Amino acid sequence: MAKQERAIRTRRAILEAAGAVFDEHGYASTTISMVLERADVTKGALYFHFPSKESLAQAVVESQVSFGAVPPHACKLQEVIDMTFVVGQQLLGNALLRGSVRLAVDQETPAGVDHGEPFRQWADRLTELLELAQERGELLPTVRPRDTVELLVGCFTGVQLMARALTDRADLADRLAVMWAHILPSIAVPGLLPGLDARADRGARVLAAEEERAAS
Amino acid sequence: MAKQERAIRTRRAILEAAGAVFDEHGYASTTISMVLERADVTKGALYFHFPSKESLAQAVVESQVSFGAVPPHACKLQEVIDMTFVVGQQLLGNALLRGSVRLAVDQETPAGVDHGEPFRQWADRLTELLELAQERGELLPTVRPRDTVELLVGCFTGVQLMARALTDRADLADRLAVMWAHILPSIAVPGLLPGLDARADRGARVLAAEEERAAS
CATH class of the missing domain: 1.10.357.10 (Tetracycline Repressor, domain 2)
Structure with a gap:
């Protein structure tokens, strides 16, 4: 349960970081590393939740x-x-x-x-x-x-x-x-x-x- | 006079080509060569009227x-x-x-x-x-x-x-x-x-x- 809650929080942190980076730089200029740096999560955690930049953008739009x-x-x-x-x-x-x-x-x-x-x-x-x-x-x-x-x-x-x-x-x-x-x-x-x-x-x-x- | 008229026409052709390319590809993905190809003018003619991609974009916006x-x-x-x-x-x-x-x-x-x-x-x-x-x-x-x-x-x-x-x-x-x-x-x-x-x-x-x- 605690593990699931942590996963939800990590996903949220990635989403918020991605939103901020997309807001400042737009789709084309945004890189996964910029989101990683902002969210302070591991590459593995990010790809577990979002397999690509496009899936990340889709999730931000859906938010x-x-x-x-x-x-x-x-x-x-x-x-x-x-x-x-x-x-x-x-x-x-x-x-x-x-x-x-x-x-x-x-x-x-x-x-x-x-x-x-x-x-x-x-x-x-x-x-x-x-x-x-x-x-x-x-x-x-x-x-x-x-x-x-x-x-x-x-x-x-x-x-x-x-x-x-x-x-x-x-x-x-x-x-x-x-x-x-x-x-x-x-x-x-x-x-x-x-x-x-x-x-x-x-x-x-x-x-x-x-x-x-x-x-x- | 004929020369001046030709210059105006060339400028207009470049502007229209640039507008179409910016419409399809946006600012970041547009290159001067794409505009050159579309307008069918020489590189020299384009740079004579528009010294940079940014000045081209500015002119398109102003149009x-x-x-x-x-x-x-x-x-x-x-x-x-x-x-x-x-x-x-x-x-x-x-x-x-x-x-x-x-x-x-x-x-x-x-x-x-x-x-x-x-x-x-x-x-x-x-x-x-x-x-x-x-x-x-x-x-x-x-x-x-x-x-x-x-x-x-x-x-x-x-x-x-x-x-x-x-x-x-x-x-x-x-x-x-x-x-x-x-x-x-x-x-x-x-x-x-x-x-x-x-x-x-x-x-x-x-x-x-x-x-x-x-x-x-």
């Missing part, structure tokens, strides 16, 4: 879905909003997530690593929430959840990319607030609008509350 | 602003809409534009090539138009043109990226129509909405009309 967890909220549309702000906040502090996003976005990442998969996974997660929001009468009757969700995922991707290019993501949360200010009036029933919280510091507040809850 | 020209329209918001659909359409058929977008988006492109510049240039062009739209009373009084424009540029970038990853951009125009359906109600005065044309085939129609006009 994206472990991010963006938010506490349940009575209003499902608020949960959708929260996910975007939480992921935005996590991008600032988590190199594994940044590496994962870079690999998915960079065209140089080899075709064996599925570029479309993260887009589909985010869209699936959000569609489930938005369909729930629709059932509960939170959305205008004209909204088609899948269309709205795919726009949100694409828009988020580009907005974080632009924030990275212009301000090293320092203004990402502000840009997300602008995104929601433009999209919410087209999807939410008007009575809901004043109560929805899509201010720039939403992600930081949600994460702080979660940490407090976990600590108590 | 972005030559795209997205649209005919003037009485409604300036319609011109903004038209620019997005025309660029979307041009992305399908023009390898120089695709290469330029890839270089700007890929993090592997060296820092000497300014990643932020294309974002700023598009934002400047669109802000000018949207401020004109505001002066003419086309926009809701709450709209801050620069915020809206930066959202549009970021959103367009991510939407085209997602379309590339999922359908090799085949559904890009549909995704742009969804984008506008979500954003227009938040920025245009209500009376304008029924008359604005943001249907998926808008880009193809604008370009066809332009070609017809040029041919007559």
Whole structure:
């Protein structure tokens, strides 16, 4: 059991090191030795978990879905909003997530690593929430959840990319607030609008509350 | 004069070849010889115009602003809409534009090539138009043109990226129509909405009309 736990920890350490190296150098310039050095594990341990650089990249890309967890909220549309702000906040502090996003976005990442998969996974997660929001009468009757969700995922991707290019993501949360200010009036029933919280510091507040809850 | 014209043509041929090669292979894997072969020019001609791979990449990135020209329209918001659909359409058929977008988006492109510049240039062009739209009373009084424009540029970038990853951009125009359906109600005065044309085939129609006009 202790052995299994150690294996899980080693795998995690390798994944986090790989995420950081891919984030800084991209797929082509990353070498297994750079990951080894960063993770401080043996070559044997790395190859046991990941037989190739491509399998390592695939695992980093797949790690994206472990991010963006938010506490349940009575209003499902608020949960959708929260996910975007939480992921935005996590991008600032988590190199594994940044590496994962870079690999998915960079065209140089080899075709064996599925570029479309993260887009589909985010869209699936959000569609489930938005369909729930629709059932509960939170959305205008004209909204088609899948269309709205795919726009949100694409828009988020580009907005974080632009924030990275212009301000090293320092203004990402502000840009997300602008995104929601433009999209919410087209999807939410008007009575809901004043109560929805899509201010720039939403992600930081949600994460702080979660940490407090976990600590108590 | 003929000599100068020939130089301009040669430069253009090199640029288009470089755009296509960067689009297919990205910055790191592109070599000067690949561009030479594609452009069918001499090494001397290429180095005369572009002393390095980096200067070639910079010129390809800068070429972005030559795209997205649209005919003037009485409604300036319609011109903004038209620019997005025309660029979307041009992305399908023009390898120089695709290469330029890839270089700007890929993090592997060296820092000497300014990643932020294309974002700023598009934002400047669109802000000018949207401020004109505001002066003419086309926009809701709450709209801050620069915020809206930066959202549009970021959103367009991510939407085209997602379309590339999922359908090799085949559904890009549909995704742009969804984008506008979500954003227009938040920025245009209500009376304008029924008359604005943001249907998926808008880009193809604008370009066809332009070609017809040029041919007559």
